[in-house]
Amino acid sequence: MKKEFLERFLFQMEELKKKSDGDAVVYDEFGVYNKVVYIENVLLEARELIKHGEKRIALENMLQNINEVGIVLDVDIIALARKAFGENISSDIEELLDAVTCK
Numbered sequence: 001m002k003k004e005f006l007e008r009f010l011f012q013m014e015e016l017k018k019k020s021d022g023d024a025v026v027y028d029e030f031g032v033y034n035k036v037v038y039i040e041n042v043l044l045e046a047r048e049l050i051k052h053g054e055k056r057i058a059l060e061n062m063l064q065n066i067n068e069v070g071i072v073l074d075v076d077i078i079a080l081a082r083k084a085f086g087e088n089i090s091s092d093i094e095e096l097l098d099a100v101t102c103k
Contacts, residue, residue, distance in 0.1 A: 001059070006050070008084075009084055010043065010047070013039060013062070016077070021036075022034075026069035067100045073100050075101060
């Protein structure tokens with residue numbers, strides 16, 4: 001895991017949160033959530049995992065969570081995630097990155 005790219009990814013997610021419509025919602029099978037609050041919660045969870053040395057799990061969880069509610073990311077943010085994973089990207093992670101990429 002390359003920490004520099006992980007930090008840049010998190011920064012871009014913060015920027016996405018700031019640019020998001022405060023009234024926008026996302027949803028999954030369990031409920032409806034304010035998009036800004038949802039992204040904030042995902043970021044908080046990721047930062048907590050990172051504090052405990054779980055960088056890879058933090059990034060994987062974040063991507064899975066945003067995928068579950070249908071948030072898509074642009075190719076530049078996805079490129080940062082790929083670089084953060086380094087050369088150790090499993091096929092499952094590749095599929096997840098493809099799923100959250102805005103096409």
